[in-house]
Amino acid sequence: MSVAQAVGEYEYTNDWFEQNVPVWDVLIPQYEPQKFLEIGSYEGRSVCYLIEKFATKGPIEIDCIDTWAGGVEHGEIKMSDVERRFDKNIAIAQSKVPNAARVTKHKTFSHIAMAELIAAGRANSFDVVYIDGSHQAPDVLSDCVMGFHLLRVGGLMICDDYVWSMEPIGSQDSLNMPKPAIDAFLNMFQRKMIMVRGAPIYQVYAAKTGA
Numbered sequence: 001m002s003v004a005q006a007v008g009e010y011e012y013t014n015d016w017f018e019q020n021v022p023v024w025d026v027l028i029p030q031y032e033p034q035k036f037l038e039i040g041s042y043e044g045r046s047v048c049y050l051i052e053k054f055a056t057k058g059p060i061e062i063d064c065i066d067t068w069a070g071g072v073e074h075g076e077i078k079m080s081d082v083e084r085r086f087d088k089n090i091a092i093a094q095s096k097v098p099n100a101a102r103v104t105k106h107k108t109f110s111h112i113a114m115a116e117l118i119a120a121g122r123a124n125s126f127d128v129v130y131i132d133g134s135h136q137a138p139d140v141l142s143d144c145v146m147g148f149h150l151l152r153v154g155g156l157m158i159c160d161d162y163v164w165s166m167e168p169i170g171s172q173d174s175l176n177m178p179k180p181a182i183d184a185f186l187n188m189f190q191r192k193m194i195m196v197r198g199a200p201i202y203q204v205y206a207a208k209t210g211a
């Protein structure tokens with residue numbers, strides 16, 4: 001059972017995201033982002049960070065994809081409450097910034113929403129694609145490949161939970177972890193993606209260098 005805690009005015013039940021802030025603070029501004037795509041939004045903690053950080057400089061757009069049904073690792077969490085907190089937290093963040101921060105919810109599976117975005121002409125348009133949805137390897141591979149097609153050349157892809165596994169270390173199931181999928185994606189796209197050096201290993205940061 002997760003317990004919601006107030007963080008400022010926000011309502012969150014976890015602090016998965018906070019460890020990323022020192023790296024994101026330095027790295028993401030280098031890509032002068034205005035258009036973000038997030039796969040896996042949960043209570044909106046990472047989206048609220050993006051709004052507070054980047055809608056101070058000018059208008060931004062964030063497309064958020066989530067089933068709001070949880071992943072296999074989320075167990076008994078009541079996801080309707082998670083989605084309600086997402087809506088509330090986003091509204092708070094939007095009220096705090098001087099510029100428009102347009103947030104579009106895509107409440108469906110990532111492969112469907114990303115196919116729809118591509119069909120709508122949004123390929124090669126996002127400055128930052130953040131992949132933090134399903135942690136099952138086949139889903140992560142699909143999110144990376146479709147995320148590649150949505151990312152602009154020169155844009156930044158961030159893959160969360162590179163070294164996360166559902167089972168304890170020593171008895172991992174390689175299909176229940178993001179790492180094999182992220183490795184496979186970067187190996188196959190090595191002429192079109194380059195790892196951004198110097199970042200901590202928990203997340204993988206890679207820039208798109210070719211179409």
Ligand SMILES: C[S@@+](CC[C@H](N)C(=O)[O-])C[C@H]1O[C@@H](n2cnc3c(N)ncnc32)[C@H](O)[C@@H]1O
Binds near residue numbers: 071139
């Ligand atoms: C780790 S949480 C995201 C955390 C969020 N980025 C943050 O920093 O607060 C993962 C989310 O991915 C969603 N998810 C899992 N599998 C998915 C899929 N196949 N398509 C879309 N969303 C999915 C879950 O519902 C969950 O809300």
